[in-house]
Amino acid sequence: xxxxxxxxxxxxxxxxxxxxxxxxxxxxxxxxxxxxxxxxxxxxxxxxxxxxxxxxxxxxxxxxxxxxxxxxxxxxxxxxxxxxxxxxxxxxxxxxxxxxxxxxxxxxxxxxxxxxxxxxxxxxxxxxxxxxxxxxxxxxxxxxxxxxxxxxxxxxxxxxxxxxxxxxxxxxxxxxxxxxxxxxxxxxxxxxxxxxxxxxxxxxxxxxxxxxxxxxxxxxxxxxxxxxxxxxxxxxxxxxxxxxxxxxxxxxxxxxxxxxxxxxxxxxxxxxxxxxxxxxxxxxxxxxxxxxxxxxxxxxxxxxxxxxxxxxxxxxxxxxxxxxxxxxxxxxxxxxxxxxxxxxxxxxxxxxxxxxxxxxxxxxxxxxxxxxxxxxxxxxxxxxxxxxxxxxxxxxxxxxxxxxxxxxxxxxxxxxx
Ligand code: AMP
Numbered sequence: 001x002x003x004x005x006x007x008x009x010x011x012x013x014x015x016x017x018x019x020x021x022x023x024x025x026x027x028x029x030x031x032x033x034x035x036x037x038x039x040x041x042x043x044x045x046x047x048x049x050x051x052x053x054x055x056x057x058x059x060x061x062x063x064x065x066x067x068x069x070x071x072x073x074x075x076x077x078x079x080x081x082x083x084x085x086x087x088x089x090x091x092x093x094x095x096x097x098x099x100x101x102x103x104x105x106x107x108x109x110x111x112x113x114x115x116x117x118x119x120x121x122x123x124x125x126x127x128x129x130x131x132x133x134x135x136x137x138x139x140x141x142x143x144x145x146x147x148x149x150x151x152x153x154x155x156x157x158x159x160x161x162x163x164x165x166x167x168x169x170x171x172x173x174x175x176x177x178x179x180x181x182x183x184x185x186x187x188x189x190x191x192x193x194x195x196x197x198x199x200x201x202x203x204x205x206x207x208x209x210x211x212x213x214x215x216x217x218x219x220x221x222x223x224x225x226x227x228x229x230x231x232x233x234x235x236x237x238x239x240x241x242x243x244x245x246x247x248x249x250x251x252x253x254x255x256x257x258x259x260x261x262x263x264x265x266x267x268x269x270x271x272x273x274x275x276x277x278x279x280x281x282x283x284x285x286x287x288x289x290x291x292x293x294x295x296x297x298x299x300x301x302x303x304x305x306x307x308x309x310x311x312x313x314x315x316x317x318x319x320x321x322x323x324x325x326x327x328x329x330x331x332x333x334x335x336x337x338x339x340x341x342x343x344x345x346x347x348x349x350x351x352x353x354x355x356x357x358x359x360x361x362x363x364x365x366x367x368x369x370x371x372x373x374x375x376x377x378x379x380x381x382x383x384x385x386x387x388x389x390x391x392x393x394x395x396x397x398x399x400x401x402x403x404x405x406x407x408x409x410x411x412x413x414x415x416x417x
Contacts, residue, residue: 008114008122010308015321019311022320023154024107027127030150034142036105036129041085043109047075053084053292055260057201064112078111081259082128083286083302084293090132091295100298101133107307118312119277125307128283132290135299137234140265140285141241143301147269148247151280154314158272159280161248164255165235166203166284167227168263175226176202186216206254222253234264261286265301274309281305325416327369327377328355331362335381335390338405342380345409351416369395376416378403 005011012020028038047067054061066078079085086104089095095102107127114120131139144161151159167175179202183190187198191210198205206217227235242249249267257266266284274280283303290298326346328339343355354372356365362379369377379391388405392412403411 006122008116008120010121010123015316016311018320018322019314019316020307022317023307023310023314024127026153027107027150028105030146030153031105031127031129034103034146036103039086039089039104039106040108041079041082041089041106043079043111044076045079045085045088047077049084049088049293050077050080053087053259053261053289054081055201057197057204058258058260060112060258064114066111066113080110080112082106082108082110082126082304083130083259083261083289086128086130086302087286087289087293087295087300090130091290091293096132096290096296096298099133101131103129103131105129117277119274119306119309121308126304127307128302128304130300130302132298132300134301135287137237137265138241140234140238140301141245141247143283143303144238144242144249144267145245145247147281147303147305151269154310156271156280156313160250160270160272161242162252162255162268162270163238163242163249164252164266165224165227165231165264166256166262166266167223167231169288171226171228171231172203172223172263175221175223178226179203179205179220182220183216190216201260203256204258206256207258217254220254223256224251224253231264238265257282257284261289261292263287267303269305271313273313277309279306280309280313321373323352324354324369324372324374325351325376326353326412327365327372327374328353329362329365329369329377329379329381330356331379331382333381334385339378339380342378342409342412346412346416349413349417351413378412 050065051061060080065080068076070076086106090102105128108125109123110126111123113122116122131143148161166172180198183198183202183205187195190213191208194205194208194213205213208214255266255268262284264285268282269280270278271280281304285301287299289300290296328343330336330339339355343353346353356368366377374395377393377395384391384402389402390405390408391400392403393400
């Protein structure tokens with residue numbers, strides 16, 4: 001039987017898995033330091049949660065969702081993103097009644113039927129944060145600054161924060177109309193997707209990778225020139241607050257994010273080091289989404305970053321790999337029983353220990369210890385055991401000591417813990 005993993009869905013193996021674990025630890029610690037609590041939502045949701053809220057012209061809803069009928073003919077979808085599920089849970093559990101400000105974060109797999117390539121997969125992990133109940137521009141700036149600080153913890157270089165605004169229900173319609181009227185005369189030369197966008201969501205033309213569409217988009221006006229007073233004030237305040245926090249950013253006049261729920265602040269963090277898939281993450285305000293999902297009106301802002309892309313950037317680091325403290329080498333059968341008990345007991349008491357049960361020669365056991373980068377090797381057996389002793393070898397200094405078998409475990413615990 002030749003069964004392989006599904007295209008675009010990856011196994012994560014050692015040693016890469018060590019970077020995953022460390023990334024998760026660093027991310028969780030950082031979010032928790034800023035007052036976020038974790039939320040876990042199911043991987044599967046009702047299809048309408050996404051089809052209604054992400055936007056019917058979004059790439060995700062149009063062609064990327066993993067949608068299937070449940071056994072009772074209900075349409076379900078593997079979550080393609082984390083915000084809509086978090087908002088659904090927030091409304092469902094009336095979390096805002098407990099505290100009108102909610103700061104939540106998640107970490108988990110998302111699913112999109114995209115064309116797999118480096119940095120783009122069909123199952124990929126995202127870490128994300130969602131803040132509910134704060135409309136103030138300080139929140140937008142703090143969120144962005146927090147993320148830049150997070151990426152600095154990973155020593156990422158060459159990052160750019162792109163900042164834009166999508167305006168609001170008041171000012172965006174006029175901008176949309178302007179774009180529509182400017183695009184209509186050249187609609188026939190746009191790509192098929194953009195032809196449809198002209199009528200339904202002309203802002204998305206800025207997201208198109210087609211060279212002709214890109215050329216046309218270049219000369220279009222920016223949403224920033226159409227912001228009403230409130231949105232302009234908010235945008236300027238986000239910029240000023242980012243300056244106060246000494247966070248570098250560039251204003252991107254044509255930044256539009258892929259989902260329909262955004263308003264006002266939108267931002268993206270990109271890198272020079274990932275080729276075509278250069279976005280590490282993106283986010284923005286979505287002040288109307290709680291209402292659309294049946295909750296009370298509540299300002300909100302969020303961000304989602306991709307784990308795989310982060311791992312591609314940070315690579316593998318020796319210090320992130322688990323350390324083996326002791327390899328118990330048994331040159332012959334005589335030390336085996338004792339070594340067996342000792343290794344188990346040491347592990348129970350917090351020492352990372354390894355032992356070989358496959359009957360390898362002493363030489364290959366030593367080789368294995370070396371390969372596993374064991375800090376110490378305990379040789380239990382051979383001539384030493386006749387003298388009621390074992391040999392402890394420090395693998396980096398190569399120094400050897402003879403330890404008595406009586407109290408061996410206590411002595412090892414004292415030295416290794
Ligand atoms: P989005 O939800 O599309 O704004 O994506 C947020 C971040 O998730 C992106 O900036 C990427 O880092 C990551 N991401 C999105 N789609 C994929 C994918 N198909 N494969 C891997 N990472 C992805």
